[in-house]
């Protein structure tokens with residue numbers, strides 16, 4: 001059965017709920033709470049229903065299915081920070097030459113900022129454990145960049161992704177303990193639950209605005225600045241392959257890296273081509289990630305295409321998975 005990524009609907013709630021409960025917590029975009037997930041699905045259905053062409057507060061939610069229930073999911077936020085500030089720590093380096101010591105003095109400072117206000121964001125990437133390591137994670141992740149290519153006016157000039165920072169086996173986070181925990185007087189697990197219920201901006205609004213010198217942090221906190229949680233390494237690798245880079249911004253609470261890319265430079269999007277289906281037949285052509293349909297009708301899978309007539313030929317399995325016929329328009333990018 002060909003795996004397909006498609007727009008999520010309310011029927012996906014039980015499968016999403018099961019996935020959210022298996023994450024082990026800490027996934028802000030996939031809360032293990034059926035009511036919140038229903039709200040997210042409702043918001044996504046509304047976003048897929050909007051025809052307007054500007055970046056907006058739309059949150060698109062997709063699922064991957066392998067013929068039965070959904071076994072993976074991912075999201076795109078058209079714009080972050082719409083009606084609440086979107087905070088990060090920016091790492092600023094100051095350097096000075098000290099002639100007396102004949103050496104450069106360098107200090108790194110963390111400053112609370114809203115530099116990424118208005119960017120698009122990809123997130124909520126999750127694949128059921130039994131479906132991992134078979135390319136499905138890449139299909140999920142990359143389907144979003146084809147969706148963005150197909151609805152380009154809906155997205156901003158810069159796209160970000162936030163990776164979870166280092167969290168101990170007991171639910172504590174060394175970065176939280178080193179800074180925010182000292183002010184709020186609660187542990188990271190409690191803060192995480194508070195953020196899930198109230199949004200991260202509530203605590204972020206109360207973070208001290210004085211720059212924090214990295215050299216003043218204890219080593220446990222300093223060592224995890226910009227370091228992803230070990231389980232986030234495959235997601236980080238997928239982002240790096242698309243050209244995302246860690247650009248000096250980290251999460252206020254767990255110190256995890258924020259990755260950024262110029263939207264038009266995201267590899268899958270940059271290399272995307274559009275053509276009409278002229279034949280459905282064994283192509284012997286190039287392996288691609290290929291998508292069809294606008295908004296709620298979006299579908300995406302792996303397949304092969306080859307030039308044919310005024311357009312392309314696509315292999316029958318991919319054509320069936322996408323539900324396309326000759327004359328339909330496809331967007332595809334090299335696999």
Ligand SMILES: CC(C)(COP(=O)(O)OP(=O)(O)OC[C@H]1O[C@@H](n2cnc3c(N)ncnc32)[C@H](O)[C@@H]1OP(=O)(O)O)[C@@H](O)C(=O)NCCC(=O)NCCSC(=O)CCC(=O)O
Nearest residue numbers: 122123124125126127132133137161231232233234235237
């Ligand atoms: C993220 C996914 C969906 C990725 O799926 P898979 O694990 O099947 O992917 P994969 O094909 O096995 O691996 C993807 C790439 O990472 C490489 N890779 C695997 N393990 C690695 C490791 N420990 N260190 C470095 N690279 C590693 C693989 O070789 C491959 O690269 P090559 O192709 O070069 O060989 C999954 O791991 C998952 O559900 N993880 C748990 C949830 C999670 O952490 N989600 C990310 C949250 S962060 C988020 O959502 C924002 C980011 C985003 O939305 O994109």
